[in-house]
Amino acid sequence: MTGAFMSIPWVVILIMLPLAGAMACFLYPAKSKSLGLVVALAIFASVSGLGFQLVELGAQRYTVGGWGAPLGIDLYVDGLSLLMLAVTALVGLGVSTYASSYFDHPKAIHFWPLWLFLWSALNALFLSADIFNLYVTLELMGLGAVALVALAGGANALAGAMRYLLVSLLGSLAYLLGVALLYHSFGSVDIVMLSQHIEPSPAALAAVGLMSTGLLLKTALFPLHFWLPPAHASAPAPVSALLSALVVKASFYILLRLWLEIFPLAGASFGQLLGLLGAGAVLWGGIQALRQTRLKLLIAYSTVSQLGYLFLAFPLGTSIAWKGAIYMLLSHAMAKAAMFIAAGNILRSDGHDRIADLDRLAQRLPLTVTAFALAGVSIMGLPPSGGFIAKWMLLEASIRSGQWWWGVVLIVGGLLAAAYIFKVIGHAFTQSEQPHEAGLLPTRMEWAALALALVAILLGLFTTVPFALLEIGLPFDKGRAG
Secondary structure (H helix, E strand, O other): OHHHHHOOOHHHHHHHHHHHHHHHHHHOHHHHHHHHHHHHHHHHHHHHHHHHHHHHHOOEEEEEOOOOOOOOEEEEEOHHHHHHHHHHHHHHHHHHHHHHHHOOHHHHHHHHHHHHHHHHHHHHHHHEOEHHHHHHHHHHHHHHHHHHHHHHOOHHHHHHHHHHHHHHHHHHHHHHHHHHHHHHHHOOOEHHHHHHHOOOOHHHHHHHHHHHHHHHHHHOOOOOOOOHHHHHHHOOHHHHHHHHHHHHHHHHHHHHHHHHHOHHHHOHHHHHHHHHHHHHHHHHHHHHHHHOOEHHHHHHHHHHHHHHHHOOHHHHOOHHHHHHHHHHHHHHHHHHHHHHHHHHHHHHHHOOOEHHHOOOHHHHOHHHHHHHHHHHHHHHOOOOOHHHHHHHHHHHHHHHOOOHHHHHHHHHHHHHHHHHHHHHHHHHHOOOOOOOOOOOOOHHHHHHHHHHHHHHHHHHHOOHHHHHHHOOOOOHHHOOOO
16 A cells, blocks of 8 residues: 555646646636635645655656656656645645635636646646746746736736736746757756756856846846736735745746756856845835835735845855745745735725724734734744744854855844834724724635744744755755855
């Protein structure tokens, strides 16, 4: 029985299951909500099965159709990709539960096929073993995300979706040009083969620049973040949660994967540039979040700020810095999904998201405010949250490497985060000039936000398993110290 379980091709199932679910929801729209929830649970179970398989057998490479690289397509899973699949499954399950009550029938019949299609693209991206398949999955993910942003309808939603589409296509084009240069120069698109044969050359450096620029644009790193706040402002709350927690993280995952295995040839100067852009994002995003008067825009600019922390690992380039960045990614995904869902609850209950008019929200929606506050603990980097563990590791890496100025950025960013989080919490406990009646919300909508926020906290209490998984197959030692 154990041998049969270990031979199950979970990597293929994780791609085909959400794709089949998307097709089923499209063909049977009346049952799309039930089908979507069943598929979300099945994906979560499949990720668990893959986790057991990975722990027992180690990193795995699956040859699709019997044709391996360089002619065929390989799928690859290690500790990093498993963690990305796991956080996608957790966020996906929470957002699916929330969306089952959030959308009415006309919107639901469009949401579920698009969301499951996006989920399939995300899983395929995290399992891809060559840079061209990463491009294909990146494009599919972008198309699904753009359609979801436009789901709200109206001029603002369509404008935000069109801006996102153009940015997505531009980023993909830059990435594809880099892929073409690497294939022309080294005759392969397989990541392992490229890592063995790549050499410093003008073509290789140009490919690094093009691919990195395209991925930075898709990740919305400062100053290339201009498309992200408008997309969040007009998108439905479940879509904003997916966009912030998962979609922008996928392009960062590609950059991280390529940097650790292919891009070290770019040298320390490129890492310092990414660190400077990350520091700018932390400070600029934090200041802009503090200035916002509407909750969704505050959370959107908070995402811009928090994404900057991920790039502080590049100039540091040590194992502890990489692990800190990955832990920041995981904890931020859970916390930010909880925040956007909480904002969606407030919009549904009060009909607005004006921060100054929250009017004793803590009395009317206590679970929603609790979820926002717990997520804010992780965003600020306070113990015992996952955000605290991540920032502590980045701070330790900056001190050990003698680059103390990155530690200053971490501290100032944490203070800015505390300022805008407490700004919201303060108004949630005070009476506004325009009082509101308590709105009626389905219980699952509040519990979905709270569950995701609790996971962000639990990541700080149970660190053994994530760090043990990161030791499976990930070549941290290939990263260059700044």
